[in-house]
Amino acid sequence: MTHLDSDPDRFTATLDDREDHAPGDEPREAAGHWVRNANTGLAFSIVLTAAAFALTIWPVVYGPAIPVALVVLAIGQMGVHLVFFLHITTGPDNTNNVLALAFGILVVFLIVVGSIWIMDHLSYNMMPMDQTMQMQR
């Protein structure tokens, strides 16, 4: 028997033969590297979450700026999760993951901003409900 007949997975399915990186996967490093990575991510997350809650409880900045600050903190924390927990990087082995993420963010942006924009204008321009009821009588 030649080596060709022994194992169908021989060439295509070795456990660690990776040229791209799947999101959430841990590229080949020592285990300690990924534990440190998780610790860093957790530390960043705790700081950002604590800042968001603190800003809500003790409004130390200009009032109307607080929602904007909270959104910025949330986006920052999502970035921390993407980098430290989902291992999305800028490396060439991550291009597909980043492009898929970019498309996802585009769709999310269109849905959320588009809905708020259109519906708020609609609400602003709509006749008050009692007048609408009057006209229907």
Added chain:
Amino acid sequence: MTDTGLPASVAALRRIREDPHRLGHRPHDGREPVQGIGMGTTGPAHKRIIVGYGFWIFLLSDIVMFSCFFAAFAVQRNATAGGPTMAEIVDLPRVAIETTALLLSSYTCMLSFAATNARNVLWTQVFLFLTGLLGLVFVLLEAWEFYDLASRGITPQRSGMLTAFFGLVGLHGVHVTAGGLWLATMMAQVLVKGFRRHIIHRLICFNLFWHALDIVWIGIFTVVYLIGSLA
């Protein structure tokens, strides 16, 4: 990868095994493949990559679905119809505990996968169990919140804002519950089957799912609870 020593039929067989659909555009004339030209000279991607990437696409579509619920809440945020406003129903300490539980569960989930990559069954199971426990704390707190609100007459049919609120937070809660069932399944599979290739692929997908849920929760606690409690 020199095939010069092999008969033509054996070389052909090897080629088919390496790249059955010729996705890699490997020069099939026995010459060495040209390295580093971005032509996929190593053949189709490893299944570990394809499975993880496919699940990533699914998760992004899931996040798009969540964004529709976010948009609905943002549009309906002031449509209280004379009922309670968001600021009146937010219980910040409970939200803080929920957030802590979910964040720590994301952390232990990642540690479990670090243990998986080190092929350590015990620590994988320990961290998966902790992840599940923290997820359970989260789901119970959320169920308590919904029960608490309902007992005060604050239900989805009260106003447009509450419909959007229960829809968004409830959808996330259902995801976490489903993730918990998946987690229990994975613990059983690791116990019975060990670290087989496809089990590890499933663990990658589970990790992705759990972290994505935490990302959605960041959006919820910021937009719904924190900003809602300001108004």
